[in-house]
Amino acid sequence: MKPDSQAPETPATKFLNKHGIAHSNHLYTYEEHGGTKVSSRELNVDEHAVVKTLVMEDENRKPLIVLMHGDCKVSTKELARQAGVKRIAPCTPDDALRHTGYMVGGCSPFGTKKQLPIYLEKSILDLPLIYINGGRRGYLVGVHPHDILRVLAPKIVEVGQAS
Numbered sequence: 001m002k003p004d005s006q007a008p009e010t011p012a013t014k015f016l017n018k019h020g021i022a023h024s025n026h027l028y029t030y031e032e033h034g035g036t037k038v039s040s041r042e043l044n045v046d047e048h049a050v051v052k053t054l055v056m057e058d059e060n061r062k063p064l065i066v067l068m069h070g071d072c073k074v075s076t077k078e079l080a081r082q083a084g085v086k087r088i089a090p091c092t093p094d095d096a097l098r099h100t101g102y103m104v105g106g107c108s109p110f111g112t113k114k115q116l117p118i119y120l121e122k123s124i125l126d127l128p129l130i131y132i133n134g135g136r137r138g139y140l141v142g143v144h145p146h147d148i149l150r151v152l153a154p155k156i157v158e159v160g161q162a163s
Contacts, residue, residue, distance in 0.1 A: 010135030011101060011111030016143070019151045023141040026131060030105065030138030036070025039140055043131060047071040050140070051124055051132045053107040055096035055116075058085040063099040064117045065109050067124060067132070067148070072160040079119065079159040106137040109152055120154035 007013065007025035016023050028042035040047035050070035057063045058080070068074050080088040093104040101113030109118055109132070124130060125145050132148075134141040148154065 012108035012135030015111035021147045026140045051130045057091045059087040067120045073163040075159045082157045108133040108135040118154035119157045121160045
């Protein structure tokens with residue numbers, strides 16, 4: 001899909017274009033600490049189809065990315081068990097920026113500064129289309145979840161909990 005003339009060019013969109021991943025561009029007014037409730041409301045889509053990119057780290061401070069439904073939270077205890085580590089916790093906003101090159105609220109799993117292990121909630125694959133951060137606050141891209149499987153090769157996990 002051709003990028004919209006208004007859509008920003010980010011490391012994420014460059015990655016998507018380089019890998020031939022069709023995507024739609026969705027700009028909205030970003031609200032600090034609004035999260036997926038705001039983006040789903042602004043785009044008039046189900047919050048379950050908005051996928052958040054969470055940057056976390058294990059007990060050795062090794063970073064990883066978790067892709068989770070907007071209306072769910074991550075069981076870090078279960079994620080640690082499935083990842084084979086002792087503990088996983090969210091990292092600081094400064095560490096997230098250092099690891100990914102993206103500010104919190106604008107983190108995308110595409111085009112990260114460092115290649116990080118990615119964990120994908122299994123039920124995301126059941127959706128026909130997901131909306132995920134395009135690398136800037138107030139900007140989501142619509143992609144087919146199976147394209148994420150193809151280009152990011154994430155580990156599939158079941159760690160979501162209703163929030």
